Structures are given as C-alpha cells and as structure tokens.
Amino acid sequence: EAGVVQSPRYKIIEKKQPVAFWCNPISGHNTLYWYLQNLGQGPELLIRYENEEAVDDSQLPKDRFSAERLKGVDSTLKIQPAELGDSAVYLCASSLVGGAGYTFGSGTRLTVV
C-alpha cells in the first residue's frame, strides 16, 4: 500500500511568487495534517483536517497561507505570495480518527530565492 504521497519533492521559487503543495493521504485516513519544519527544528502543525473540515488552523498564517481538502481526501497547501522566510520543509501526515496509524509523507522542500 502506498504511504502518504506528497509532491513536488523539491520546489525553488522567487519571492512574491505563489506556490502550491499537494498531499494524498493513506486511503481511509480521515485526519490529515500539514506541518512546517525549519532546518534543525521539529515540525510545527499548520493545520489539521477531519475529513474535509479544518478543525485546527490556529497556527496557519492566514494572510498568505491557505489550504483545502476537497472531498476529504487529497489536500493542497498554498502560499501566496511566498517570502524568503517560508523556505522550509512542508510535511503532510495522515491518520485515522484518534491518531492511529499516524504516517508522514516525504515532505516538500521549498526554497524561496
């Protein structure tokens, strides 16, 4: 069975440009998470979905970040416009309700130049 699939694996963009990341969770996993990981630090939760509903987006910088999970399966995370400080690894994870089977994707490494 495929794990959590993220794309692209790497992305380099100029500042002020938009960028989007895509995540396909494990089949049947109701809960989907987006994390941001700065170099040398632990991941920080940006948003958590239960099915298609964003139940915790308190850490998402809503002025430039947006996310959606249409139909409660795949999810996209968008940054518009990107800033130099957004350079980081963006991780997606999924789990069953209650946290069982928590699985991470390989992440998207974003470099803003």
Place this chain on the structure above:
Amino acid sequence: KNEVEQSPQNLTAQEGEFITINCSYSVGISALHWLQQHPGGGIVSLFMLSSGKKKHGRLIATINIQEKHSSLHITASHPRDSAVYICAVLFADSNYQLIWGAGTKLIIKP
C-alpha cells in the same frame, strides 16, 4: 503541560555498537512514535507504541507506561543508521497533535 524529552541530543558511535536513545514524557499518552529523518530526507515512521515492545530487523522499541519512558535500540549499528531519530508523543488530551522531542542526531562511524 505536555512535554517530551529526548536524550542524548547527539550520539557518535563506532560501527557495530549497540545504540540506545531515550525518551521521557510528562503525562498520559495515547501512543508514542519513533521516527527517523535522514539529512534532506523525509520522515520515516519506525514504530508506533502504546505498550510493550516492538522489533523490526535491528531496531527495537520499548515503552514503560508506568515510568513514562521509551527507548529505541539499534543492534549491530551501521553507518547507514546515521540519521536524526525523533520521539513524538500523542498525548491523551492533545487533540490529536503530536508533540515532538528535540531529536537525537546519531552518527555511526565505519
């Protein structure tokens, strides 16, 4: 307060040595994860534990619920085991958010 502490922060060993990484947490948990992250790589889930012991190849993970402590062991360590190992805990009252330890950077020298 939900806290996770890992030790050591850095560990360098010779190939073949037995490796132990420790994780302590503050309150009751639903599950504890051991994760591996290679430089520039994604995070790989090694184990998810709620009790007892699990083994996969040369990796062994144990958890003691009463002592609020878990250990990750690597037997016959190899340079390819070099990575950051992370303990992440799903606390019972955490609203399903994983709380991450600071990680242990492991280097195995040939």
